[in-house]
Amino acid sequence: MSQWNGPGSPGGQWSAGQPGDAYDQQSWGQQGQNAQGWGQQGQNAQGWGQDATGSWSEQPSQWASTWAPSTGYQTPQAPKKANPLVPILVIVAVLAGGVGIWAVTQRGSGGGAKGVVNEFFDILNDQRPSGSQLNKIISGVGSSGVYEAARNKPSGAYTDIEVGAEQDGKVPVKFKHQDKQFTAELTVKKDGNDWKIERPFSEVTLQAQDRLRFELGDSGNTASARPQLFMPGVFTVVPKSSTGAAPWEPVKPTIEVPLAAGSVTLPIEAKMTVKAEKDAREKVVTSFNECLTNDDFTPSGCPFRATRPTDANYPAEVKWVANPSNAIDSAKLVDGTAPLTPCWRFEADMSYSYLTRDNTRRNSTATRLTITGCVSTEGYSDRVAWQGKR
Incomplete structure (x- = not known):
């Protein structure tokens, strides 16, 4: 509701009425008082009224009282209505305060x-x-x-x-x-x-194969061999490698760190990924087959060798033979060597033949060897480390 603050009010400006104002209609003056005497107190504002004949006539008897400034008259104010939300809000505030204190x-x-x-x-x-x-x-x-x-x-x-x-x-x-x-x-x-x-945190020692690099969970911290304090819970083991994709995966993908357990040791068991095992085995097989094609008595980097016979020709054109010929296919992964440097082991009867000085080919006697070939899965080198024992 808009209300006019008349000439007698400060500023003589419009102001917006608020709920609960004295008037519910537009009125002249403030607080029920007509600043210039323009009020209707049950009579015509200028003392003019209608007589019985219906014509307008001056009513002097009312002139003075009409034009005199009205004082003391207060327009009845409408009773303010109680806001039903107030007690509800008070109750809610009390309850909220109680919950907060609790x-x-x-x-x-x-x-x-x-x-x-x-x-x-x-x-x-x-x-x-x-x-x-x-x-x-x-x-x-x-x-x-x-x-x-x-x-x-x-x-x-x-x-x-x-x-x-x-x-x-x-x-x-x-x-x-x-x-x-x-x-x-x-x-x-x-x-x-x-x-x-x-001391609510457990002191954890992670027991893992040497050189095995991994992180736990989302912390981004590479696990260390030294004891460390851990918060309790389930940690995911994340394999890491400095040369690309890690060639291994945990046997158990998570470890569980207890709460307030003092000093504990948690093992991290690892195995090669399917791809890493396949690639490593192929390197061992290829390397052994290449050794068999070497025509020297002491082929470099191979699991077998022989002392040069005194009657051997130059060149001797040595031919190496494994029996059975597919012995390498029976190679088994050696326990405890995976996943970073896996080794395969097999047995074969190794022999050779060579040319003598009179250009005849002579065969050696066979020797039973246990042959082991190891290779890195981290990509540092494709070279196979061989060992042959009688």
């Missing part, structure tokens, strides 16, 4: 030992857990240990968290991570008016 008392030291454990999981569920916040509720680790554990965090949230009551400085907890159920018992102690958790 939530605060269930977290941190204000909620006792159980509260500080709940706060611990709240921080862990942050995408990037705050080391400074953890330092406030953890003891026995040190700042460097807290930050190390924060770097070794698995991806995904901790869910279905159940925190039991403290008893004799122990708080039982249950939680899930990547659908895997974990149970633990956290040690807590009173520090002044606050509760703190004692």
Whole structure:
């Protein structure tokens, strides 16, 4: 509603009326008072009225009272309606405040030992857990240990968290991570008016084959042989290689790090990928077959050799023979050598023939050899390392 502030009001300007104003219609003047006497107080504004004949006539008796400034008259104000939303909002605010107070008392030291454990999981569920916040509720680790554990965090949230009551400085907890159920018992102690958790992170030693490079989860940290503090949960083992695609894969794709388990050793078992095994075996077979075509008594880089006979011609045109001829096809992968330097082993009766000085071909006696050929799967070299033993 628009309202005119008359000449007697400051500024003489239009202003917008608000709900609950004195008037529900446009009026001249403010607060029920006509600033210039233009008010209708039950009579014509200028003292002119109609007589019984219907003609207009001056009514002097009303002149003075009509033109005199009206004072003291207050227009009745419409009663203000109560807003039904006000008590509802007050109730909601009271309830919200109560919930907020309850939530605060269930977290941190204000909620006792159980509260500080709940706060611990709240921080862990942050995408990037705050080391400074953890330092406030953890003891026995040190700042460097807290930050190390924060770097070794698995991806995904901790869910279905159940925190039991403290008893004799122990708080039982249950939680899930990547659908895997974990149970633990956290040690807590009173520090002044606050509760703190004692050494909640496990110190993990990853046991893997030498030179095996991998990362755990999304941390981007290459695993080290030295013990490290880890946050609890399921970690995905991610193979790495400095020469391209990793030639191996974990036997078990994940490892599970317990909560508050002290020092633990977790093995990382690896196996060659199908492609890496196929490529490596082909290199060994090819290399052995090339050795058989060598016409020297001591072929370089091969698993067999012979002392040059005194009657051998120059050149001797040596011919090497394996019996059976397909002995290499029976080669078996040697346990413990994969995946970075796999070795294949087989047995064969090796012999040779050569030209004598009178140009006749003479055959040697056969020697039973156990032959082993090893090759790198990381692409550093295609050379096969051979070993032949009687």
